Amino acid sequence: MGFLKSFFNNVFDEQELPGDGGAATALASSFETISEFELEAHLAVSRYGAFELTDAIRPSYGLEVVPRQGFRHDVYRDEESxxxxxxLMAATSKDQLIDTFMELLEPLGPVVDVVLETSHGAAGGGHTDLYREHIDMPILQSILWDFEDLLLNDGCTGVAVLNPRMPQEVQLDEHKLLIVYGSDLKAYEGILIDHHVDCDEELRFITEAEHVHSTTERFVEQFEELKMRLGMDGAL
Structure with missing residues (x-):
């Protein structure tokens, strides 16, 4: 596994399997037995039909889940309450991902809280959350547009925007999925449909099978800049 170990340590920061935090086990399940040529060819594929992935993530070599556009309804169980x-969980093609995300933020109102999620340097699927309260929506959106490349293509950066007074939350996670939490999500459904992201309750997402995340030192530096622009100093 010499080449694969070097490749994943230097290029792909994390690999996940459902219920398994061990990268070595995950690698053995799909990637260890393929050749260097097969690996490079698989990782070079970003388009599946009309759907284009960002550089942040790639599916398993066996393609248990083929990426495609759409959204489905789900339920999150809040054990505390x-x-x-x-x-709502949605996948959109790269060319419209940030536009769709920015429009999904609009129903949250003029003043929101923002959370940055990072797994840079984390092991075993861990991550750190950084929180900023009370930021004007136009200012936040302007800052996020400045870091479009990071948000699109870094598989170790996620962002969530919320209005705890509603309460509703919109997330662009590390897998570049769009996730909306809260009651009365009709406005968000309408935005997704307007962007040709249609409802498909049978849709499976890249997170529901083996996959790999990508990051670079450049993205680590950009994340630190974004954190500074948002006035974030510590972890939750």
Whole structure:
């Protein structure tokens, strides 16, 4: 596994399997037995039909889940309040991902809180959350547009924007999925449909099978700049 070990240590920061935090086990399951040529060819594929992945993530070599556009309804169980929270989960092609995300932020209102999620340097699927309260939406969106490349292509950076007074939350996660939490999500459904992201309750996402995340030192530096621009100093 000499080349693969070097490749994943230097290029791909994390690999996940459902219920398994061990990267070595995950690698053995799909990537260890393929040749260097097969690996390079697989990682070079970013388009599956009309759907284009960002540089942040790639599916398993066996393609248990083929990436495609759409959204589905789900439920998040809040154990603290013992309540079920409605969820929309969506995948959009690279060319419209940030536009769709920015429009999904609009129903949250003029002043929001923002959370940055990072797994840079983390082991075993861990991550750190950084929180900033009370930022004007136009200022936040302007800053996020300045870091479009990071948000699109770094597989170790995620961002969530929320209005705790509603309460609703919109997330662009490390896998570049769009996730909306809260009650009365009709406005968000309408935005997704307007962007040709249609409802498909049978849709499976790249997170539901083996996959790999990508990052670079350049993205680590950009994340630190974004953190500074948002006035974030510590972890939650």
């Amino acid at each position: 013992r309540s079920d929270v409605p969820v």
